[in-house]
Amino acid sequence: MCRACVSHLITNALNFGLQAATPSRRQFMAYGAGAAALTMAASRAAFAADSGADTIFRNGTILPMAGPHHAVEAIAVGGGGKILAVGSDAEIAGLKTSATKIVDLQGRTLLPGFVDPHHHTCGAALFAELLTDVGYTKYPTRAALTEALRAMAAKTPPGQWIIGCNFDNLLQGGDFSMTELDAISTDHPIFIWYVNMHDAAANAAAFRLAKIPDDVGVLPGGGHFGRGPDGKFNGLVYEEPAMLKFVMLAVPPITPQLVGKALVDYTRQVAAAGNTTLHEPGTIMPEWVESLAKLSNSLSIRMSASLMADAIEASKAFAALGVGARATHFPNSRFSLYGIKIVGDGSNQTETGAQTRPYLKSASKGATNFSAAEFKQMCAAAKAVGWPIQIHCNGDATIDDALNAIEAVYGAHSSHGVNRIEHSTMARPDQIARMKALGVQPSFLMNHVFLYGAAYRDQLFGPERAAFMDPAAACVHEGVPFTLHTDAPCSPVGPLRLIQAAVTRRCEIDKSIVGHAQAISVAHALKATTIDAARQIGLGDTIGSLEKGKEGDLVILESDPFKVDPDTIMAIKVSETWVGGAKMFG
Known part of the structure; x- marks a missing residue:
C-alpha cells in the first residue's frame, strides 16, 4: 500500500524546490571526513558530559525497551542530547547539578520515541499543503x-x-x-x-x-x-x-519556501503523535538529499530515507559517508540514508497486488511490476554499491519473487544490513519461515487490519486467507524480527493505533476481530515500533531504546500501554516528545 515512486511525481510534477545538483564523489569524501570529525567530537562531548546531566526524568514508569521488559526509576540526558545513564533514583541522583532540569513524570509512562520505518514524509507534507x-x-x-x-x-x-x-x-x-x-x-x-x-x-x-x-x-x-x-x-x-x-x-509548481513550511508543519503533527524518527522509503531523489539534510535540523523528528532502484548509480556519490549495515549519516544533521527500494506490485485493495491464488470474487491474481530476472538485476545493482534492499510486496506471489531475488543475490543473513519485505500483507506461513532462514525481515502496515480487515475477509480474500494477513504472531513464533508502519499518507499517522491493531486485531469498520491467532502482546508491538524499527533502518545503535550513549529520543504517555484496555491504546494521550534531549512537543 505504499506510493510508487512518488519521488518522480513530486520532482516532475511539482518542480520540487529543494533540488540541488547531485553532489560529486569528492564533495562526499569531504562530508565523510567531516562526519568522522563530528563523531570524535561527539564522543568527547559525551564523555565530558558524564560529570552532570542536562535533564533528569523521574517519578513515573520508564520502559527502556532494552532487553527483557522491565521498568527503571530514572533517566539522565546530557547537554549533547545523549543518554548519560538509566537506572535507579539513587544512581541517577549523582548526575544532578545546580543546572540540571528535573522532569517530574507524575506517574506518566516514558518510552523510547516511536520509529515509523515506512512513512512518506515529503509526500504526506506536500499533499497536506497542496491537495x-x-x-x-x-x-x-x-x-x-x-x-x-x-x-x-x-x-x-x-x-x-x-x-x-x-x-x-x-x-x-x-x-x-x-x-x-x-x-x-x-x-x-x-x-x-x-x-x-x-x-x-x-x-x-x-x-x-x-x-x-x-x-x-x-x-x-x-x-x-x-x-x-x-x-x-x-x-x-x-x-x-x-x-x-x-x-x-x-499539480501547480511550488516554491522552496512552501516545501520547507510543509515539512516543518507536518513533522510537528507526527511528533505530537509520539514519533521521533520517520523513514521515507524510496520516495526522495538523490538531488534532494543535501537540502533535506540541511532542513532536517529544523524538523521535529529525525529523518531517514532510502532511494529508489532507478537511483542506484547516483547513490554511489554517498558511499564515502559509509554504506552497509549501519545507516549512512550526514554530518551536522538529523538525516540518514539506508537501503534501496523496489516497488514490486500494487495494492490489494484494488486487486493489483500479485497473488498466487485469485482474489475472492475475481479471476484476477494481480501482477508484479517486474519480472523475476529484473528483481534480481536490481538487487545485484544495490548490493554492488553496498546497500540492503527493501521490496514492496502486498501479494504472496510478489513475496516469492522478492525472496528468490534476495537469496540469489545476497544469500542468507547478509552483511550489507537488513533486507526487508515492505508490507508483507499476504505472506504465507512458509514465507515467514523462509524469511527466518534468510535473515529477511517484514514490516507490516497494521492499519490494513484496523481499516480493511472486514473488507479483506468479505470482499477480497475470504475468512481463511484474511485471518493470516499481516501475520505478526507467526513472526513471533518463528523468531523473526518485524516492524509496524503507517505508510502515511496511505493510512493515518499514529504509532499507538498500530500497536492497538496488532494487539487486538479489531477492525474499526465493523468492530470484528480478523485473525485472532495473529494477535501479539503489547511488549512485542512496542518492540516493533521502537528498537526493532530502529534496527530496520540501520539506527539500532543510536536510537530505539533508552541506553547509555544513545540519543535522548523519547516519548511520554499519559497512561501505560500495558495497563489500559487494549481497545483503548490508541486513545492514550501523548504528553511530550523529545528528540536529542530537546522537547519537540508538549
Whole structure:
C-alpha cells in the first residue's frame, strides 16, 4: 500500500524546490571526513558530559525497551542530547547539578520515541499543503463525497483542475468511474488519487488534456488504464507511469519556501503523535538529499530515507559517508540514508497486488511490476554499491519473487544490513519461515487490519486467507524480527493505533476481530515500533531504546500501554516528545 515512486511525481510534477545538483564523489569524501570529525567530537562531548546531566526524568514508569521488559526509576540526558545513564533514583541522583532540569513524570509512562520505518514524509507534507483531502475520515459516504466534489466544481473556474487525494475505494463506495466523474463536471478535468497511491480515477476531460490515445497499452514500468466491457476507458488509472500523465498537468509548481513550511508543519503533527524518527522509503531523489539534510535540523523528528532502484548509480556519490549495515549519516544533521527500494506490485485493495491464488470474487491474481530476472538485476545493482534492499510486496506471489531475488543475490543473513519485505500483507506461513532462514525481515502496515480487515475477509480474500494477513504472531513464533508502519499518507499517522491493531486485531469498520491467532502482546508491538524499527533502518545503535550513549529520543504517555484496555491504546494521550534531549512537543 505504499506510493510508487512518488519521488518522480513530486520532482516532475511539482518542480520540487529543494533540488540541488547531485553532489560529486569528492564533495562526499569531504562530508565523510567531516562526519568522522563530528563523531570524535561527539564522543568527547559525551564523555565530558558524564560529570552532570542536562535533564533528569523521574517519578513515573520508564520502559527502556532494552532487553527483557522491565521498568527503571530514572533517566539522565546530557547537554549533547545523549543518554548519560538509566537506572535507579539513587544512581541517577549523582548526575544532578545546580543546572540540571528535573522532569517530574507524575506517574506518566516514558518510552523510547516511536520509529515509523515506512512513512512518506515529503509526500504526506506536500499533499497536506497542496491537495484536497476527499478521504474516508472527511466523507464516510459516497453521497457526501459526491456532493462535496460538486460544490468544489461550482466554486472552481471552468477549465481548472479538481484534484482530490486519499479516496478510499473500499470504504467510500467502490471505484469511481469516468461516467460518474463526468456527471460531476465536464467543464473541469478531475483527478482523484486513491489513498493506496497506486491508483486513481479521472474524467473524460482529464483524459483529453493528458492526451491518452485510445489504443494505448501498458506503459514502461507497469502503468496502464482501465477499460470497460466495450474496450473503452472507464476512468481508472493504475501505477505511477500512467498517473504521471495527469499529475504533471494538474499539480501547480511550488516554491522552496512552501516545501520547507510543509515539512516543518507536518513533522510537528507526527511528533505530537509520539514519533521521533520517520523513514521515507524510496520516495526522495538523490538531488534532494543535501537540502533535506540541511532542513532536517529544523524538523521535529529525525529523518531517514532510502532511494529508489532507478537511483542506484547516483547513490554511489554517498558511499564515502559509509554504506552497509549501519545507516549512512550526514554530518551536522538529523538525516540518514539506508537501503534501496523496489516497488514490486500494487495494492490489494484494488486487486493489483500479485497473488498466487485469485482474489475472492475475481479471476484476477494481480501482477508484479517486474519480472523475476529484473528483481534480481536490481538487487545485484544495490548490493554492488553496498546497500540492503527493501521490496514492496502486498501479494504472496510478489513475496516469492522478492525472496528468490534476495537469496540469489545476497544469500542468507547478509552483511550489507537488513533486507526487508515492505508490507508483507499476504505472506504465507512458509514465507515467514523462509524469511527466518534468510535473515529477511517484514514490516507490516497494521492499519490494513484496523481499516480493511472486514473488507479483506468479505470482499477480497475470504475468512481463511484474511485471518493470516499481516501475520505478526507467526513472526513471533518463528523468531523473526518485524516492524509496524503507517505508510502515511496511505493510512493515518499514529504509532499507538498500530500497536492497538496488532494487539487486538479489531477492525474499526465493523468492530470484528480478523485473525485472532495473529494477535501479539503489547511488549512485542512496542518492540516493533521502537528498537526493532530502529534496527530496520540501520539506527539500532543510536536510537530505539533508552541506553547509555544513545540519543535522548523519547516519548511520554499519559497512561501505560500495558495497563489500559487494549481497545483503548490508541486513545492514550501523548504528553511530550523529545528528540536529542530537546522537547519537540508538549
